[in-house]
Amino acid sequence: MKRILFLIIGVVLLIVAVTQVSAMRKVEDRRPRLSGQAGRPSSTTLTAEGRLVAYPGSEVTVGSDAEGTVQQLKVSEKDVVRKGDVIAIIKADDTRAALAEARARVGEADADIRLFDLERTRARHLFDTEVGSKQAWEKAERDIDAARARRASANAEVERLEAVVKKTVITAPIDGTVVTRFVDSGERISSGDPVVTIANLSRTRVEAEVDEFDVARVKLGAQVTIKAEGFDLSWRGTVEEIPDAVVSRRLNPQDPSKPIDTRVLLVKVALAEPSPLKLGQRVEIVIASE
Numbered sequence: 001m002k003r004i005l006f007l008i009i010g011v012v013l014l015i016v017a018v019t020q021v022s023a024m025r026k027v028e029d030r031r032p033r034l035s036g037q038a039g040r041p042s043s044t045t046l047t048a049e050g051r052l053v054a055y056p057g058s059e060v061t062v063g064s065d066a067e068g069t070v071q072q073l074k075v076s077e078k079d080v081v082r083k084g085d086v087i088a089i090i091k092a093d094d095t096r097a098a099l100a101e102a103r104a105r106v107g108e109a110d111a112d113i114r115l116f117d118l119e120r121t122r123a124r125h126l127f128d129t130e131v132g133s134k135q136a137w138e139k140a141e142r143d144i145d146a147a148r149a150r151r152a153s154a155n156a157e158v159e160r161l162e163a164v165v166k167k168t169v170i171t172a173p174i175d176g177t178v179v180t181r182f183v184d185s186g187e188r189i190s191s192g193d194p195v196v197t198i199a200n201l202s203r204t205r206v207e208a209e210v211d212e213f214d215v216a217r218v219k220l221g222a223q224v225t226i227k228a229e230g231f232d233l234s235w236r237g238t239v240e241e242i243p244d245a246v247v248s249r250r251l252n253p254q255d256p257s258k259p260i261d262t263r264v265l266l267v268k269v270a271l272a273e274p275s276p277l278k279l280g281q282r283v284e285i286v287i288a289s290e
Helices: 002-030 093-128 134-167 212-217
Strands: 045-054 059-063 068-073 086-090 169-171 176-181 194-199 204-211 223-227 234-241 263-271 282-288
Touching: 045 212, 045 263, 059 176, 086 194, 093 134, 134 169, 204 212, 204 234, 204 282, 212 263, 223 263
Parallel strands: none
Antiparallel strands: 045 204, 045 282, 059 194, 068 086, 086 169, 176 194, 204 263, 223 234, 223 282, 234 263
């Protein structure tokens, strides 16, 4: 009798277990899945972190092509400059003195050429009238050729020194605002050292780091909402550029649960309206996806 009872209880437990497993499978089958990513639920939006950047060519770090002491720094941060405006002047007294000397040598060579040209004409006339010698005429020819060579050498030195002096006057390569200043008047700098960074603040966009696993969900022209910490407002934008390659993450994620070694797609987002955001400022974007 006990054996029959135990058998009945076992059958009942087996039926209950099978029923629970079947119910769990049905619930799992009803959950939406993202195509190609089993176990990841679909969503109409995706979130990414990014920062405000300037368009290519709209942010330039201006360096010095000359070595020396900064004699004048004519701009400060937040100053608006136009292309060609003088940013800084590097002291170059020795070079300017050498340039004046080279120009003087050009003047001396010009004077010699005029003198030797007269002597050549006179020697040729005397030779033609059989009063002078051919050697005197030929010497006059050599003298004028030598004077011309000296002038060419001095003129080349003038051009070289003018190019050096020109490098000591640093000008703005674009219209924009001085966002960073690296030196002050009186500092000594080397060739290649940065002087200022200029950016056209009217040409900015967001560079967002989209997780490589969400690449397929990003589409050109997708609507974007942009948010920044410290602001109660949000701004609208659109996806305008999707690169063809993923890269290493550049921003450390604010969410500590996210891995920092994930590769990302640097999606570019055009702002649809003005914003008070600053270059390099960190933002969060929400991209509409379907």
